[in-house]
Amino acid sequence: MESWITVVIICGIYLAITLAMGIIPGLKVSDSVTGFVAGDRSMNLLILYFVMGASIFSSFAFLGGPGWAYSRGTAALYIIAYGTTGMIPIYFFGPKVRRLGEKYGFVTQAEILQDRFNSTSLSALLAILSIIVFIPYLTLQMKGAGYVLTTISNGVIPQWLGAGIAYLVVLLYVYFSGVMGVGWTNTFQGIFMMVIAWFLGLYLPYKLFGGVGEMFTQIAQSDMSVMLQAPGLNAAGEPWSWWGYSSAVVVSAVGFSVWPHLFMRAFAADSDRTMKLTAVLYPTFQLFLIPILIIGFTAILAYPGVTPADTILPHVLTQLDLPVIIIGLVCAGTLAASMSSGDAILHSAASIGVRDGLDHILPDRWKTDQKERYLIRLLVIVISLVAYYFAVISDIPIVNLLLGSYGGVAxxxxxxxxxxxxxxxxxxxxxxxxxxxxxxxxxxxxxxxxxxxxxxxxxxxxxxxxxxxxxxxxxxxxxxxxxxxxxxxx
Amino acid sequence: MSRRKKIFLTLLFVIQLGVIWPVYALFDGIYPIILGLPLSFAWIVAMLLSAFFLLLWYYLSDPAHKESQTKSERVQS
Structure with missing residues (x-):
């Protein structure tokens, strides 16, 4: 059997397990909007920890992270730097948000802000801002998933089919289970991608250089040593200025805790303790960026000149003589990263779209709990289709929108x-x-x-x-x- | 503002400056290589761990948290 078929089978098994993990927990939550959007406010520490962690680590982490380290050196440390303090505000406002949500029935970020500031236009504004940021984000995740499946199948599975299969799985479990589907699959996918990242981050430098220290020593002694000098290089390959680096870290850190899809998980937490401990433990998830960046650094000397830089991980995988089962698992890990962010974004975009957008214009007879849940599910399908259109059909460089999103969310x-x-x-x-x-x-x-x-x-x-x-x-x-x-x- | 909160906010500010200019600029070089990582990389990891232990300390020393614990212990006994 050709090796790519084995890889595709591994990914297929992985997708099937994810689907099962996503549908089963949804059978247990109530048939209400609170059940669908906030999991009946019943998420424990384990689930919330992985929902927050895995939602953040998207296909950007698996493809873009090593790409940055490979092309811009220590500039990539920016990703760890803003996460160092970025989640701390959640420790303080998370429990307050949770208690108010329980008391007044809020399930989205715009709802609580609308109530405090007594302004419906504020909630409509936030709904528009969220959706404008979420659609390109989701599009990027779909592209990542399609790209992985196309690469490993040697092009037999086209981009549209790869993205379509992976996101059909996501669509199904978000549709049926709402946030609990996101929670359980993210726990499974989060553990899976952590294991894969640590394995690759330690194995690649060992195989190519004999160890992580040896790999960095060789870069330091080569003419690429400028890559290891903080804050690294900018997009043009020139040394990045401290002004540029520091302000990018500050803006991203400020925006980190208020990303609507992370913020609204406070409404799903089962207690204040869960909320606080999620913020406390968050840096332990962040540690998994270390091996991810090491993968990129390893490729600097071993595989110079690969463009675009984001393809460095798949490039290294095809160059090395690795057992086929490992390649399969790494591909499944990349799918995990893409899907565990995509599901959270899809779910949040649909919930926000209905609760903060459509609710302002719908007639009152549509505002029953059952009809609202039906509308959110309908919007899950619509948003999937829109993102799918941008991911595989349209040529509009919608991803450029994402560049501005961190500044906007902040x-x-x-x-x-x-x-x-x-x-x-x-x-x-x-x-x-x-x-x-x-x-x-x-x-x-x-x-x-x-x-x-x-x-x-x-x-x-x-x-x-x-x-x-x-x-x-x-x-x-x-x-x-x-x-x-x-x-x-x- | 309690003394505990003041200490927390001061250290948080120090850590924040630790990952950007000017403090990070003091540790931006390659050498020494620590646990296999160049100084610029190891420093950021050290800041991440510092932030983790800072918030962990703040959580464990939370008087409200201690109180609710003793309350629940009382209920149990």
Missing amino acids: QIFPLVFCMFYWKRANGYGAVSGLLGGVAATIFFLLYPELRPFPLHEGIYGLIINISLLTGVSLLTEPEAQERIERYTNA
Whole structure:
């Protein structure tokens, strides 16, 4: 039997196990919106830990991470740097968000912000922002999955079929089980990809150089040694400036805890303790980026000149004489990374689209729990199809949108902070801050030459955002005392 | 603000500066190679672990958390 068939069979078995793991837990949650979106608020520490961890580590981690280390050296450490402090705010606001959700029935980020700031336009704005960011994100995950299956089958499985099969599995378990399907599959996929990453990260340098230390020593002695000097190289291959690196780390760290699909998992936590411990333990998940980046560093001297850099992992796999079962497992690991992010995003995009978008325009008779759940499921299918269209049919470089997304998402942070810690913040301030911040971010993303300092565009957004949020709030009436106290005393 | 919270926020700020300019700029070189990793890489890993232990300490020393524990112990006894 040809070796690629074995690899495809391994991936097929993997997909079948994932499907089963995704459908079974959904049978246990209630037939309600809270059951579908927040798992009846019953997620324990194990599940929540893996949902948060595996949702973040997307196909970007498996393909882009090594690609960055390979082409930009220590610049790739940026991914570890922003995660060092990025999850800490969740420790503080996560339990508050959870308690308020339980008390008032919130299941999305926009719902709680809308209530605190007494503004429906804020929730509509957040719904639009979330969906604009999520669709390219999901598209990228689908492309990653399709790419893996096409590469390992020597092109026998075309891109459209590979992406289609992997995401049909995701669609099925998100459709049937909602967030509990995401939870259980992410636990399974998270463990799986951690094992694969550590194995490869230690095995590759050992096989090619005789060890990790030896590999780095050889890079240090070669003319590539500049790659190991922090903060590495920029996209153009020049040394990256400290301004550029530091501001990118700060913006990503600020935005990290308020990504809507991570934030709304606070509503699924079963207790404050679970929420706090998830934040405490998060860096242990982050450690798995170490072997991922080592894979990229290993290839610097061993396989120079591979373009595009993102293909370095599959390239190394095809070059080495590895047992076919290992190649199969690595491919399944990459699928795991793609699907465990894709499912969380798909689920969140549909939930947000209905709860924060459609709910404002639908007639009241549509707002029963059962019909809402039906609509969310319908939107799961629609969003899958839209992302699939961009992933395999359209040529529009939609992925470029993702570049701006970190700066855009970071603009939600000041609102979340003021929700609990600044009594004077009101709806006018929140809406103008968010609008101004996002506009400034987009402006400086499109016209980088107009930036006064070479800082990440999101920094300019945050400056405008915070100025408007404080200025406009102080110039207008505060929200009702009773409303604010619910949040400051939460 | 409690002393515990002040210590926490100060150390958090130090760690944040540790992963960007200016503190990271002091540890941006290749040598010494620590546990097989160049200094610039090992430093970031050390900061990640520091942040982990800082928050772990903050969680374990949480008075509310201790109180609720004793409460549940009381209920059990």
